[in-house]
Amino acid sequence: MSKTYQGRLEKLRTKMKLKNLDAALITKRVNYMYLSGFTGTSAILYITHDRAALITDFRYTQQAAAQAPDYEIVRYQGSVYDELNKLLESDNISELSFEDSDLTYSQYTDYTNKLSVRLVPLGRMAEELRIVKEDAELRLIKKSVDIADQVFSHILGFIRPGISELEIAAEIEHHMKRLGAQGPSFETIVASGRRASMPHGVASDKEVQAGDVITMDFGAIYEGYCSDITRTVFLGKPAGEMEKIYNIVLEANLLGLEAVQSGRSGKQIDAVVREFICKAGYGEYFGHGLGHGTGLEIHEDPTLSVRGDMILKDGMVVTVEPGIYLPDLGGVRIEDMVVADGMKARVLTASTKDMIVL
Ligand SMILES: [Mn+2]
Missing domain, CATH: 3.90.230.10 (Creatinase/methionine aminopeptidase superfamily)
Structure with missing residues (x-):
C-alpha cells in the first residue's frame, strides 16, 4: 500500500461523500496518474467507497500492476463496458459519476447507451485535489x-x-x-x-x-x-x-x-x-x-x-x-x-x- 495514493484516494472519497456520490469514473489521464500512479496512455479508474479498480487492456496490465499496487487491476478484452457493468452490478451501484469535462460527446453517448446505470457529472473533483502540491x-x-x-x-x-x-x-x-x-x-x-x-x-x-x-x-x-x-x-x-x-x-x-x-x-x-x-x-x-x-x-x-x-x-x-x-x-x-x-x-x-x- 502506498501512502501517497491511499491519501489521495481518501481525499477523493471524502469529496464524493460530501456530494453523495457512491461511484466515480476517472478517465482523464493526468487524473488517473495522480490518483493511481499508472502512467500508461489507456486506463479508467472505477472508485467507490470500498473499491478502487483500474481497468485497462492487454498492453498495460503488467505496467498497471507494477505502478498501481493500490488498485485491483481489471483487464478487458473486447468491451470495456462489459467489465464496468460487472463491477457496477456486483457493487450495487445505480448512479455513476464521470468526468464531464473530459469525455467527448460521442464517448458520453457510448457510456450512456452501454452502461446499465445513470450517469451524473463529477465535475472537476480530481483537478481540485491537484491544485495544492505535496x-x-x-x-x-x-x-x-x-x-x-x-x-x-x-x-x-x-x-x-x-x-x-x-x-x-x-x-x-x-x-x-x-x-x-x-x-x-x-x-x-x-x-x-x-x-x-x-x-x-x-x-x-x-x-x-x-x-x-x-x-x-x-x-x-x-x-x-x-x-x-x-x-x-x-x-x-x-x-x-x-x-x-x-x-x-x-x-x-x-x-x-x-x-x-x-x-x-x-x-x-x-x-x-x-x-x-x-x-x-x-x-x-x-x-x-x-x-x-x-x-x-x-x-x-x-x-x-x-x-x-x-x-x-x-x-x-x-x-x-x-x-x-x-x-x-x-x-x-x-x-x-x-x-x-x-x-x-x-x-x-x-x-x-x-x-x-x-
Ligand atoms: Mn506560461
Whole structure:
C-alpha cells in the first residue's frame, strides 16, 4: 500500500461523500496518474467507497500492476463496458459519476447507451485535489524547472545569425531530453524580430538576424510534471524602445513575484502588475493574464488573471509572466515559476533576467 495514493484516494472519497456520490469514473489521464500512479496512455479508474479498480487492456496490465499496487487491476478484452457493468452490478451501484469535462460527446453517448446505470457529472473533483502540491510533487516540479534553466543557458551558446527559429526550438527540445526530460510540456515558442509581437508565435523557418529580439517560451516534462519559462534575448544591440520595454517587463515580473502571497486572489495579484504596466503607458499591449497554475498539466488552476477568483494557498505553483507586445516592432515576456508560501513565494526559476545581448 502506498501512502501517497491511499491519501489521495481518501481525499477523493471524502469529496464524493460530501456530494453523495457512491461511484466515480476517472478517465482523464493526468487524473488517473495522480490518483493511481499508472502512467500508461489507456486506463479508467472505477472508485467507490470500498473499491478502487483500474481497468485497462492487454498492453498495460503488467505496467498497471507494477505502478498501481493500490488498485485491483481489471483487464478487458473486447468491451470495456462489459467489465464496468460487472463491477457496477456486483457493487450495487445505480448512479455513476464521470468526468464531464473530459469525455467527448460521442464517448458520453457510448457510456450512456452501454452502461446499465445513470450517469451524473463529477465535475472537476480530481483537478481540485491537484491544485495544492505535496512536497514530493514540489521536488519533481523543481527538477523540471532546473532542466528548463539548464536548457536556457545551453541555448544561449547555440543562437547565432542565420539559424532558424525551428532549429533553435529543435535544440531546446533535444537538449531537455538529454537532461532527463520526457519531452517538452508544450509546443516550443521561438518568436524573433517582428514575430516576437505574437505572444504565442511558435517557431517558424524564419532565420534570426542581427538586431532581432528573440522570445523563447518552453518547458520540460519530468516524471509527469511540467515546467514553463520564458526569456527574451537580443541578437545585437536592441532598438531604443525595446530596451525600455525590457526594463518595464523585468520590473513587472519582479513586482508580480512579490505579489504572489497566500490569501490573495489570482485577480488581485494580476491587478498589481496590470496597474504597473498601465501606468508605464503600455497597458493595451499586455493583453493576456499574468500567470497560471502548473503541475501535471501545463495550464491548470489557479489562474492569475481578471478571472482569478481562487484564493492562493501555500503549495500552489503558478507562473508569473508579464509581457508587452508592440505590433510590427516586437515583444518582451519574462516568465518564472513560483510556489506560494505565506507572504513570500519561493521562486523556482533560477535563469538570469539581466538583459542579454548575444
Ligand atoms: Mn506560461
